[in-house]
Amino acid sequence: MADTPRNRAPSTRRASTDPVGGHADMNNRESTEGEQPRVRFSHDVDRAVLSSGQLRNHGLSIDTGVEDANNGGTISTGLHAPRGQPATSVKSPASPRTRDRGYSLRRALFNRSMTTQSESSPVELVEGSSSRQPQESGQVHEASKTKQVPTASVSPVFDSLHDVTAISSTDTSTTPKYTKGRGQKTFGAISLPNYSSWARKRRPQDHVLVRRAKELYTENIKPLFEPKPLPPSKDGRHIELDASRKVPLIDERTGHEYIGNSIRSSRYTLWNFFPRQFFFQFSKLANAYFLLISILQMIPGLSTTGNYTTIAPLLVFVFISMAKEGYDDVRRYKLDKIENNKKALVLHAHRPSLGSDSKSPSTPRNWTLFGKSLKIGGDSSAISYEPNSQGLKHWATLKWKDVKVGDIVKLERNDEIPADMVLLHSSGPNGIAYIETMALDGETNLKSKQGPPSLVKRCKTVEDIGSIRATIVVEDPNIDLYNFDGRVSVNGETTPLTTNEIVLRGSTLRNTSEAIGMVINSGEDCKIRMNANKNPRIKTPAMQVITNKIVIMLVFFVVLLALFCSIAYEIWSQNVEDDSWYLEHAKVPFSQIIIGFIILYNTLIPLSLYVSLEIIKVGQLLLMADVEMYDPDSNTPMMCNTTTILENLGQVDYIFSDKTGTLTDNIMRFRKLSVAGYAWLHDFDLQKEAAEKAEKEGNPPDKQSKGKGVDKRFSKKRPHRPQLDARKNSEISHASNPMSPSGSIRRSGSIWKSTARPSKTQHEFRTEELLRYMQTKPHSIFSKKARFFLLSLALCHTCLPEVQENGDVEFQAASPDELALVKAAQELGFLVIDRPSMSITLSYASTSDSAENVVESYQVLDVIEFTSKRKRMSIIVRFPNGKICIFCKGADSAILPRLKLASLAMEKASEVGRRSSVRKSLEAEEALRRMSEHSPRSSMGRASMSLNRTSLSRNRKSLGHGRPSMASTRLQPIRDELDTWLKERENSDVERTADDASAYYTPRASTGRFSFASERRGSNQDIVFDNLIDEALVLDDAAVFERCFQHMNDFASEGLRTLLFGYRFLDEEEYTGWKKIYLDATTSLVDRQNLIEAAGEMIEQNFDLSGATAIEDKLQKGVPETIDKLRRANIKIWMLTGDKRETAINIAHSARLAKNFSEVIILDHATGEVEQRMATATLDISKGRIAHSVVVVDGQTLAEIDANETLKLLFFELAVLADSVICCRASPSQKASLVKKIRTKVNKSITLAIGDGANDIAMIQEAHVGVGISGKEGLQAARISDFSIAQFRFLQRLLFVHGRWNYVRTAKYILSTFWKELVFYLLQALYQKWTGYTGTSLFESTSLTVFNTLFTSLAVILPGIFEQDLNASTLLAVPELYTHGQRNESFNIKKYLGWMFMASSESMIIWFTMFGLFGESIFTSDNNLFSMGQLCFTSAVVFINTKTLILEMHNKTWVTGFGYFISVGGWFMWNVMLSFAWSPHTGKTFPLYPVADGFLTRFGRNLLWWLVVFLSLAGVICLELGVASVRKAFWPTDTDLFQELQKDPVIRRRFEETVAAEARGETETVEMGQEKTSLEREGEIQDLLDERRRTADEHGETVKSPTEPRSSTHLTRRKFSVDASMHDDDIELDHRAPPKTRHSVDIAEVLGRRPGAGSS
Secondary structure, X not given: OOOOHHHXXXXXXXXXXXXXXXXXXXXXXOOOOOOOOOOOOEOOOOOOOOOOOOOOOOOOEEEOOEEOOOOOOEXXXXXXXXXXXXXXXXXXXXXXXXXOEOOOHHHHHHHHOOOOOOOOOOOEEEOOOOOOOHHHHOOOOEOOOOOOOEEEEOOOOXXXXXXXXXXXXXXXXXXOEEOOOHHHOXXXXXXXXXXXXXXXXXXXXXXXXXXXHHHHHHHHHHHXXXXXXXXXXXXXXXXXXXXXXXXXOEEOOOOEEOOOOOOOOOOOOOOOHHHHHHHHHOOOHHHHHHHHHHHHHOOOOOOOOOOOOOHHHHHHHHHHHHHHHHHHHHHHHHHHHHHHOOEEEEEEXXXXXXXXXXXXXXXXXXXXXXXXXXXXXXXOOOOEOOOEOOEOOEEEEEEHHHOOOOOEEEEEOOOEOOOEEEEXXXXXXXXXXXEEOHHHHOOOOEEEEEOOHHHHOOOOOHHHHHHOOEEEEEOOOOOOOOOOOEEEEEOXXXXXEOXXXXXXXXXXXXXXXXXXXXXXXOHHHOHHHHOOOOOXXXXXXXXXXXXXXXXXXXXXXXXXXXXXHHHHHHHHHHHOHHHOHHHOOOOOOHHHHXXXXXXXXXXXXXXXXXHHHHHHHHHHHHHOOOHHXXXXXXXXXXXXXXXXXXXXXXXOOEEEEOOOOOOEEEEEEEEEEEEOOEEEEOOHHHHHHHHHHHHHOOOOHHHOOOOOOOOHHHOOOOOOOHHHOOOOOOOOOOOOOOEOOOOOEOEOOOOOOOOOOXXXXXXXXXXXXXXXXXXXXXOOHHHHHHHHHHHHHHHOOOOEEEEOOOOOEEEEOOOHHHHHHHHHHHHXXXXXXXXXXXXXEEEEEOOOOOOOEEEEEEEEEEEEOOOOOOOEEEEEEEOOOOOEEEEEEEOHHHHHHHEOOHHHHHHHHHHHHHHHHHHHHHHHHHHHHHHHHHHHHHOOOOOOOOOOOOOOHHHOOOOOOOOOOHHHHXXXXXXXXXXXXXXXXXXXXXXXXXXXXXXXXXXXXXXXXXXXXXXXXXXXXHHHHHHHOOHHHHOOHHHHHHHHHHHHHHHHHOOOEEEEEEEEEEOHHHHHHHHHHHHHHHHOOOOHHHHHHHHHHHHOOOEEEEEEEEEEEEEOOOHHHHXXXXXXXXXXXXXXXXXXXXXHHHHHHHOOOOOOOOEEEEEOHHHOOHHHHHHHHHHHHHOOOOOOEEEEEEHHHHHHHHHEHHHHHHHHHHHHHOOEEEEEOOOHHHHHHHHHHHHHHOOOOOEEEEEOOHHHHXXXXXXXXXXXXXXXXXXXXXXXXXXXXXXXOHHHHHHHHHHHHHHHHHHHHHHHHHHHHHHHHHHHHHHHHHHOOOOOOXXXXXXHHOHHHHHOHHHHHHHHHHOOOOOHHHHHHOHHHHHHHHOOOOOOHHHHHHHHHHHHHHHHHHHHHHHHHHHOXXXXXXXXXXXXXXXXXXXXXXXXXHHHHHHOOOOOOHHHHHHHHHHHHHHHHHHHHHHHHOOHHHOOOOOOOOOOOHHHHHHHHOHHHHHHHHHHHHHHHHHHHHHHHHHHHHOOOHHHHHHHHOOOHHHHHHHHHHHHHHHOOOOOOOOOOOOXXXXXXXXXXXXXXXXXXXXXXXXXXXXXXXOOEOOOOOEOOOEEEOOOOOOHHHOOOOOOOOOOEEEHHHHHHHHOOOOOOOOO
């Protein structure tokens, strides 16, 4: 076969399409045949980059011609751009695309099949110019002698980041063959050749045997555990549109029915549960070790402890663990069942509804099915329901799981989409359905979907749908959420199917009464489910890795110990056994004795380790039911769906967070505006919320003290003035007086604070002052400009008003930004009350003194929609007076060049940008300085936790106002330094740079800030308003531009989303000429979108600046503070979202992921400088030149990076160094891929993924810890996650408190378990020397059996459940303590060896104390083996419980005391029971262990026995206390320090107040208090006495006169006031607040009780 481009390797073909910026040229082409197939460029697939260099070709053209079957020629589609000429983008009018999505052979096949051309035609990319290295690429060929242009084959699109599609060179058909091609990724970065060479050498090379083993596993073993991949269909899915179908459709790939619509997020099935669980359970090395011991033990003659004593409990423990895992998975299955059982309306034209209700239970409309029409809210698009000859057509209510491919489903407003569907009908205007895809891609904007024209015009009624016959061909199920290819054929008419006609599962129908669609993908074939992980891994705790290492060490120790004892036995046998006549024929072979010792010592590894661990995790789970993580608004507590990985919560290093619904609240609020050079703050919503909150708390807002930020105008007692309100029963009264009682105007800032810059002073006035000014001076120039700006807010949008039953007006908007703007216009007096098809009706306050509102209607002439490429939208309206005006709103970059004074505007914008850059540079320098100051301490063992003890005097607070205690005097320097250290940490992320922008908010630019205090008394309102606005400044274009752009810069730095508004009045002649051009563009069948954009460019020129707005994308409560604390805890936060880049960066600023001075490193493939940008940033960060870095990458760029090993290595090196990473436009599979790479590539890192939507499921399953938010995107993520919470802010308590506690508890349990086993069983080994190493047990067998179960189980279980090494307030106030778990300080090999050293020492002390003082004592009456064994047993049991429950446990409660009593007391009761159980009367004799009456009559009455027990316990306890004291004195840990600090009541109160202030939403730094002085204590006592006196007065015991006797024998005590002098105008005669007084007698008594004063 000839060497044609079509027969070459896919990787080679792919490389030829990889020029830097080649995609831009490929996308800009002129089309001559709009109906011809298209080939798109994709950046979300694996792509190879030539290591030798990147190809640059600027004349690329596409040849999708087909071969002529007769002469073998090629029929060209004509999609060629002449060389050297600029090319325009080719976009189908039926499917406008703004995303470059891929040269896809699969999609080309579908597009090509729409025509009647041959199926064997090639799809080729024609290259207009030679590449830089044509010989190396091997891709350049001449297409024909006439055109002289080379061609290159198009590589197929990949279904995932790692799946490469290949086409067999021997296959002559065009059907793509899908193969796995992970190894086809390439190296190479032409800008970094040295780095590429280094990366190539660094790549690990597997040994040939290892490679062979991997191939064997991939080819033979892996397919046994994973479902077999289905082959691709020949030409996609062919689905017949037939409502009367009676036979299910068949999937040609399987030969069976299409899979059902049920989904499964549970991890196991009935078939794989046991195999996967057995593998998981015995991956724990302790279980595997015991399985081996059990096998050896069951061999007859080898075991001295029985044959089944290990295997039986092992199987019980394993099945208990498996049962727990099964229970957790059953819970997931039940949650899946809830979704699978949701209801959907399916059209049945051939059978009854199977007993289901044929009406929608959620439809309140009255409609009939039998021959009558359905009326839907008076909509003109109502569908009639009539029976036909084929049977009754009706909407049957089915469960989602019963929906099948080909079913016709009816959706109603706010219904979730049950499966991937093609839209057939919509009741919306022009057949448009508005779809919310927030759960899919994180975007809050609604998507407009419209059915294929060929189907829409034939599906107007149910009868039409039941009778129509059409064939729909769609692509095979894949993971691409952003592209879709297919075709629909009706009566010989074929039209394409794109994403514009497809609605996907996981989305929701909004703002549309009803829609009808046909299912094309169901269940696990839906795109959102294709992005999910079908085989989620079984998550294991990170501590299990260390535990496995310890088990391996113990196995070697047991083997060595057994070997030592066996060799010692051989030596003893030669020296003693051979010379002892009574030991003849008793010799044991070496092989048997060593196995016997291994079985004897196997208990050094506790059999119940993992089962007891499961018990303590259940206890930990119960204690995690924390009311502080309960959300009362949604009535949602914290839920834990697994107990396996609780300790991982205390070791998290990386957090991967979704944006929409996780960080944000999905609510947009209009916050600020700038008009005519003046900025205003709009906080009506916040003031209303504050007023409602105050009323709920029983504290009316008008009684609040000054500065609380609650305005009096919300008080119900204040009358509303309707002349400024455009509505009846308005939520916000605009007519409230913005003046203070004295007439001054109040500044803003008392309620709203920027989350990005909470310390920034809000210079703006409130919009209520704006309304007051407009009412007072309606004819001023500023008022006219402001009124026109508010008019532009009310007109420039596409929102639809709806009047609710209560008369309120609500809006249906495709964008939450538009909704916020229209609501702001409504609150500011311009209310949209109606919007017919081509007009907008407004109601607004009259400028005259009339109280009635003016109602006007504006004719909508044209709307030029917003697109991501245009970054603006425009509306052309005709005013009631006949004038035509165009309003335009958009990004500043899109509006500025289109202003009438564009050059002046650009100059002022540049000046503002320069000032902003200087400010950011100063802030970055300050941050670097702080970092350098902290670096010496952070480089030490504890990350900035050591409290420097120098220069304490300068931080000391005054100790006056009373005499503090001596302890307080000693502790005050420590308190002061701790307070200083905490303030530095708490304020390290807040910009403290002086704000020089305040001059741009002052009333007059020439006089600086206007002082309203000077006009406070006796000021006239006109005078005040004259000084509020400078009319001369309003007319100064340069000043207005500069101030407006400064405002926008400040708005953006506060994390607000800014828009610029412009307008221009049009002549009738100009508009008429443009209208013809625009009409031609909108009706063009070729290149429609480009023509519309070109027409818009013609009219959108020479705008006058109207103003600017700032919209707040409201974050969830506490998100910025939580992120600050997570950063302080050394946790790196990545934000992975499907939303746009600009939106993601705005949210990053408002959530404080990015600081105002951050270096934002944007990686964009379109620039062609990705590798250079990454290399430069990596170098700058590593050298400390950047104070704070944030990497921003989009999904397309990430796909290209992932396709090149060099770029991928460089990217992750940069990502690990950066402070934060933002990935926008990321698909669910890309999110999961990023999480997996960090989880596997970054050594010893623990990852946590948190999200709330279906698009977050994959990354939640991939991370070590998955947290779901029970948010507004649904419960999909919460259902599949390991933990679910209602708010992001609960994450800090989940990690810092419960994560830390669980980690410490689990670590202490494991260490204590291994420690107690070594302490106890090492006594057995020490005893072997005195028994000839024969394996004789020191302990009686019955007691030995229940040692772990009865006497020492609570000793390790109770600390594992109840331990709290630090208070919750301490952990929340000092997040730096969280690094304890990240560094594995509680559980590591070093700590384990330390515990084992102590165990060995303590075991020797117990043994030699017993043997020396009791075993070899010549005056003891009973020193047999049983009494010696019980002495060691007693010492071990008492000491183990004493250490774990008293010495090591910090949080001692009655539970631990009860456990201690049960364990120790139970041991002595056990001895008493043994004495009775084996009495001589039973006939049983125990010559080696004389149990009968041993404790009661023999060694139990021996005083020496009890003395030795006491001495041995004293010795081991003194050793423990001594070692602990030395360690804490010379090598204290952070935990040791803060355990001591939190004992001080002042420091503890500081921690508690910090946490409480954060819970209240306060941003002010909490001050460290001081211990109460004597006068403060006296004041408290006097307050109590006064309270008692007031209580007595209320009961009629009022003292009428200071000197009047109460009775004949009692006089009242003289009073004197201690209150400060009060001004006359501040005195309020309120009987509820009497002046504070003190009695002289009380004072004398209190002074006599001062510290150190003796009592008489």
